[in-house]
Amino acid sequence: MDSVKSSALTPNKSRLACTFTKVLHIRALTGIAPVHGTQKVKPQEKISDDCTASKSTGIAPVHGTQKVKPKGKISDDCTASKSTGSQSESFDSVEEEFQNRVQLQVLVAKLFASISSVKAAYSQLQYAQSPYDAEGIQDADHYVISELKVLSELKQCYLKKLFDPSPETTMLLAEIQEQKSLVGTYDIMGKRLESQTRLKDSEIMFLREKIDEIRKQNRLLEKRLNQSGPISFTGDLHSSGVNVRHFIKVLGHTIKSVRSFVRMMVDEMKSAGWDVNAAATEFEPDAVYWHDDHRCFAFEAFVFREMFDSFHKLNFSLPNESLPEKRKQKQFFFARFMELKLRKTKDFLSQNSRTAFAKFCRVKYLRLVHPKMESSLFGNLDQRSLISSGQFPDTTFFGTFAEMARWVWLLHSLAYSIEPEASIFQIKKGSRFSDVYMESVIDEMFLSPDSDPFVAFTVVPGFMIGKTAIQCRVYLSQ
Numbered sequence: 001m002d003s004v005k006s007s008a009l010t011p012n013k014s015r016l017a018c019t020f021t022k023v024l025h026i027r028a029l030t031g032i033a034p035v036h037g038t039q040k041v042k043p044q045e046k047i048s049d050d051c052t053a054s055k056s057t058g059i060a061p062v063h064g065t066q067k068v069k070p071k072g073k074i075s076d077d078c079t080a081s082k083s084t085g086s087q088s089e090s091f092d093s094v095e096e097e098f099q100n101r102v103q104l105q106v107l108v109a110k111l112f113a114s115i116s117s118v119k120a121a122y123s124q125l126q127y128a129q130s131p132y133d134a135e136g137i138q139d140a141d142h143y144v145i146s147e148l149k150v151l152s153e154l155k156q157c158y159l160k161k162l163f164d165p166s167p168e169t170t171m172l173l174a175e176i177q178e179q180k181s182l183v184g185t186y187d188i189m190g191k192r193l194e195s196q197t198r199l200k201d202s203e204i205m206f207l208r209e210k211i212d213e214i215r216k217q218n219r220l221l222e223k224r225l226n227q228s229g230p231i232s233f234t235g236d237l238h239s240s241g242v243n244v245r246h247f248i249k250v251l252g253h254t255i256k257s258v259r260s261f262v263r264m265m266v267d268e269m270k271s272a273g274w275d276v277n278a279a280a281t282e283f284e285p286d287a288v289y290w291h292d293d294h295r296c297f298a299f300e301a302f303v304f305r306e307m308f309d310s311f312h313k314l315n316f317s318l319p320n321e322s323l324p325e326k327r328k329q330k331q332f333f334f335a336r337f338m339e340l341k342l343r344k345t346k347d348f349l350s351q352n353s354r355t356a357f358a359k360f361c362r363v364k365y366l367r368l369v370h371p372k373m374e375s376s377l378f379g380n381l382d383q384r385s386l387i388s389s390g391q392f393p394d395t396t397f398f399g400t401f402a403e404m405a406r407w408v409w410l411l412h413s414l415a416y417s418i419e420p421e422a423s424i425f426q427i428k429k430g431s432r433f434s435d436v437y438m439e440s441v442i443d444e445m446f447l448s449p450d451s452d453p454f455v456a457f458t459v460v461p462g463f464m465i466g467k468t469a470i471q472c473r474v475y476l477s478q
Contacts, residue, residue, distance in 0.1 A: 106167045109174035111154055116181035118147045123188040215267065219396065242334065242417045244465050250414055251470065254407040255460060258307065261404045262299045264397060268377045286429075287456045288477045290442060297441055297475045301459045306368045307408045308461055311424045316412050317363050321356055330417055337413035345406045346399060349392050361405045362387050365398070415463070422465045426458040427474050437462060439471040453477065 121143035128136030156162075164170045269276055280295035281287075283302040289295055310317040314329070324332045340348065340357060349358055365387055374384055383393040392398065415422035427438060433453050441459050453476035462472025 102167050103164060106164050106170050106174075107154065107158055109171045109178075111151070113174040113177040113181070114147055114150045114154065116178045116185075118144060118151070120181040120184040120188070121147055123185050127188045127192055219264070242414065244418070244468055244470075247411070247414055247418060247422060247463070247465065248470060250407070250411050251463070254404075254411050257404040257407045258300060258303055261400050262296065262303055264400050265303075266296065266299060268397065272377050274376070284457050287475065290477075294442060294475070297459050298457070301457050301475070303368065303404075304458075304460055307364060307404065308424065309367075311412055311415075311461075314416065316360065316409075318356060318359055321359070330419070333413045333415075334417040337410055337417055340406060340413075341410055345402045346394075348406075349402060353390060353392070357406070357409050358392075360409055361392070361402055362390075364405055364408075365401060368401075418465060420466045422463045424461050424463055425472065426461050427455045427472055429455060429457055431455045433474070433476055435471075437469055437471060438474050440476050441473045442476065 121140055125137060125140035125144060128140055266276060269279065277292070277295055280298040284298040287298060314323055315321045323329065336356075348355075349361065352358060366384070369384070371381060371384060375381055378397075383395060383398055386393045387398075392402070415424075425437075431454060433440070433455065438455070440453075455474045456477035458472055458474050460473035463470040
């Protein structure tokens with residue numbers, strides 16, 4: 001009977017032991033033990049102590065009773081407790097690292113703000129030095145010193161690890177301070193640039209006055225040169241003695257007279273408010289210039305084209321002018337050359353208003369100077385009216401033009417006095433440069449060694465006298 005009861009009770013005891021073991025395992029994992037129907041949170045250290053005690057005794061108190069637990073199960077409970085403790089420590093270390101990063105960001109933001117303030121203070125100090133401002137220099141100096149002290153304080157905070165209690169607010173304030181310092185720096189830079197602009201404006205006004213004065217002196221010198229008139233050749237000149245050297249000398253004077261007229265014309269255009277660059281583009285629309293100052297060559301090319309038009313003809317733009325027979329032509333043109341080379345242009349025109357040269361001046365002026373241009377430059381067409389009526393105005397502009405026309409007329413007369421006769425030529429646009437027949441009007445510094453320049457336009461025409469080539473002057477482009 002006892003054996004039967006014993007066997008019958010064994011399964012019940014085994015179930016009860018399993019139930020207690022599960023309860024103890026849950027308590028060990030959560031750190032919560034039921035006490036009279038309530039739950040209390042146990043510290044991690046307490047759980048660790050319980051695990052130690054359990055290891056040594058293998059007994060866990062439940063409602064004042066002790067129950068023996070299997071040793072393997074106790075070991076699992078303690079391992080779980082250790083895992084929970086290590087997770088808590090890892091969370092604390094991550095939080096500490098995050099706080100350190102935030103504090104470092106705050107420190108860097110304050111550092112940048114302070115550096116921007118130092119930069120603004122230094123800019124203020126420089127601005128106060130020129131022009132000299134004693135109070136401004138003193139204020140800027142105090143500002144620099146105060147910001148340097150702030151930098152020193154930031155260094156001490158970093159070394160002593162003095163953290164900011166409200167990092168977010170501090171970062172916003174630091175950014176505001178940095179932006180204010182940048183605005184102050186740019187404001188000072190703007191004032192400095194305005195001061196430099198005023199200084200440059202005064203320099204420009206001074207240089208313009210100086211240029212105007214130099215131009216007036218040049219005009220006086222040109223007027224004296226134009227009134228000098230006669231050409232001086234060494235020794236007595238005869239028709240049989242005219243050669244290439246004489247022609248080249250007269251050509252040099254012709255080029256100078258054209259350039260003098262072009263300078264005066266461009267100056268008058270500028271004074272009248274013309275867009276000189278646009279006018280140059282009208283003369284040479286496809287030209288590409290190496291420098292803006294080179295646009296003057298477009299004006300020279302235009303004047304040379306108009307003045308040398310029909311140069312290859314004996315009557316030279318005067319179709320109704322009578323000419324001698326062919327065998328007397330050289331002597332005729334040489335006499336024409338000698339007649340004008342010894343006279344002043346103004347005096348010759350006033351005394352010989354019906355000669356071929358006077359007609360030539362009228363024709364070339366009316367072709368070269370457009371009515372709209374004359375009206376824009378001088379406000380009226382008085383000069384054009386006088387010239388059309390057979391008279392000649394006594395103005396500086398026409399005087400310079402007449403002197404240019406005189407040299408062109410002399411060159412034409414000399415061209416048909418030489419044996420063999422001189423022939424004129426120009427270079428076609430787009431032709432490759434050849435130093436045999438061409439000469440560049442610009443310096444070689446503008447031409448790269450690897451470039452293959454071509455002719456943009458002819459400025460001064462060239463001449464052939466027998467087998468001798470007098471190079472034409474061209475403007476080269478890439």
